[in-house]
Amino acid sequence: MLLNIWIQKLARFYPIPDGLAWYHAGVIAIRSDMPLFQNATYYISAHQLNELPPADDCVEVAFAGRSNAGKSSVINTLANHTRLAFVSKQPGRTQQINFFSLGEGVYLVDLPGYGYAKVPEAMRLHWQRLLSTYLLTRPSLRGLVLVMDVRHPLTPLDRQMLDWFCPTGKPVHVLLTKSDKLSKSAALRTLAGVRKALQEGWGNHTVQLFSSLKKQGVEEVEKIVGPWLYSAKHDIPDPMP
Numbered sequence: 001m002l003l004n005i006w007i008q009k010l011a012r013f014y015p016i017p018d019g020l021a022w023y024h025a026g027v028i029a030i031r032s033d034m035p036l037f038q039n040a041t042y043y044i045s046a047h048q049l050n051e052l053p054p055a056d057d058c059v060e061v062a063f064a065g066r067s068n069a070g071k072s073s074v075i076n077t078l079a080n081h082t083r084l085a086f087v088s089k090q091p092g093r094t095q096q097i098n099f100f101s102l103g104e105g106v107y108l109v110d111l112p113g114y115g116y117a118k119v120p121e122a123m124r125l126h127w128q129r130l131l132s133t134y135l136l137t138r139p140s141l142r143g144l145v146l147v148m149d150v151r152h153p154l155t156p157l158d159r160q161m162l163d164w165f166c167p168t169g170k171p172v173h174v175l176l177t178k179s180d181k182l183s184k185s186a187a188l189r190t191l192a193g194v195r196k197a198l199q200e201g202w203g204n205h206t207v208q209l210f211s212s213l214k215k216q217g218v219e220e221v222e223k224i225v226g227p228w229l230y231s232a233k234h235d236i237p238d239p240m241p
């Protein structure tokens with residue numbers, strides 16, 4: 001009760017993003033009644049690093065993964081929107097760095113997929129350079145959601161991505177998507193195997209099952225990714241006396 005009064009008082013001075021509530025000492029909890037990503041709107045598409053929003057006053061989480069793994073579908077599912085990010089049966093459809101705004105300089109970033117063989121060599125090299133520079137040097141990038149088709153997890157390129165990204169010290173959350181394509185027991189076996197491989201190979205990162213088709217796994221993503229975005233963005237003072 002006392003806590004609620006404090007939250008209301010503070011809300012007059014600090015805007016609280018939808019789906020978040022302050023508890024105390026800068027710790028943020030996600031309110032289950034207000035999904036965190038539902039206000040996402042399309043913001044900008046970039047072909048070059050100089051087209052990205054300035055990094056000084058924003059925070060973002062990027063969604064990477066193999067071409068056709070289901071990254072754009074994950075963003076649509078989180079946003080509860082059918083056509084926010086472009087989805088296609090054909091691989092290689094996301095061809096820019098797409099920013100979706102959650103408001104107040106907070107973004108979800110949909111990246112082009114890797115591993116699509118039919119991309120011309122010059123374009124592949126352009127993207128490789130652009131994405132590696134983006135992922136390794138972007139100061140406002142708080143963490144990486146690595147999307148894998150649950151039927152083909154940890155491909156050599158996924159492993160390479162982990163080898164590259166993990167030395168940044170930023171967190172990785174692996175989404176094993178299209179889990180509707182496997183039986184529950186097979187999906188759980190894959191989850192356990194990927195969790196073990198992650199721990200052995202790259203340290204303490206997180207992993208979960210997800211299905212855009214069945215809209216399963218949204219709350220778990222919110223619990224993990226929400227604090228990456230909001231505890232970093234809003235430096236919240238301790239509201240308790």
Ligand SMILES: Nc1nc2c(ncn2[C@@H]2O[C@H](COP(=O)(O)OP(=O)(O)OP(=O)(O)O)[C@@H](O)[C@H]2O)c(=O)[nH]1
Pocket residue numbers: 065066067068069070071072073074086087088089090091092093094095111112113114177178179180181210211212213214
């Ligand atoms: N059954 C099922 N199909 C899915 C799911 N997620 C995505 N798909 C399908 O997988 C295909 C690729 O989805 P996208 O979201 O476009 O994949 P992407 O990773 O963004 O692909 P690129 O942008 O080309 O790298 C589409 O036909 C989707 O409908 C899922 O959870 N279950």
Ligand SMILES: [Mg+2]
Pocket residue numbers: 071072073086087093094110111113
């Ligand atoms: Mg895509």
